Amino acid sequence: MYKFSIITATYNSQSSIFQCLSSILNQTYSNFEIVLVDGVSTDHTLQIIKEFHDSRIKVVSEPDNGLYDALNKGITRATGDVIGFMHSDDFFANPNVLENLIAAFHDEKVHGVYSNLKYVSQENPEKVLRNWKSKDFQYNNLKYGWMPPHPTLFLRKEVYQQIGSFNRRLEIAADYDFILRLFTSSKFKIQYLNIYITHMRMGGASNGSLNSILRKSCEDYQVISQFKLWGIFTLIFKNLRKLPQVFL
DSSP states (O other): OOOEEEEEEESSOTTTHHHHHHHHHTOSOOOEEEEEEEOOOSSSHHHHHHTTOOTTEEEEEOOOSSHHHHHHHHHHHOOSSEEEEOOTTEEESSTTHHHHHHHHHTSTTOOEEEEEEEEEOSSOTTSEEEEEOOOOOOGGGGGGTOOOOGGGOEEEHHHHHHHOSOOTTOSSOHHHHHHHHHHTOSSOOEEEEEEEEEEEESOSTTTSSHHHHHHHHHHHHHHHHHTTSOTHHHHHHHHHTTHHHHHO
16 A cells, blocks of 8 residues: 655745645645655644644654755655645645545556646635646657646655755756756656646745746756756746646
């Protein structure tokens, strides 16, 4: 019976952490742990977490060097067979998400799974602002800025052991760098499940302000150049891909 490790990084997340953890703990598939890496929150985040009284929540609270450092700590501490991420502003779409995912991992040739994601309003998480519907992977699509929604990506632990974790020198685009390392490798079979599994609040590190969007674009271009894609054209296509999501 496969065990999930769901990694959640928090820092002063009192406004959203209850919904985030509730969506995990209410899953019909119960063989999981929540590896919660807190950056020494000064609000009521840790108190809210303690009130769940669930032994599957494993908490470490210590200073870190940003989001990706915290996620790397979570990967190191994960004891499950399959690793996924749930940011503190996010929540699962329904109680059957892990049940649906685990069915794919019964095929031992499958190294990972990704799905669809909805961006929702910070103030009203029932209001959908963007609809990120992915598709089956084709290598050439990487040149056109394609990537799956990272919060929907679940991978066997050995994938991280083989290709490493997040590049901490990147402040915003380390997930894009990781995804290109994953999808440019021929070692892994990654399956697309055409279901919505994650709701993500708008306003995170990569989409919270014009300044953060510009910083992300600079880092994206750095990553694109490293992997020798189509340079500025890949970056343009990557950003243009977001437009249809608003109208879906």
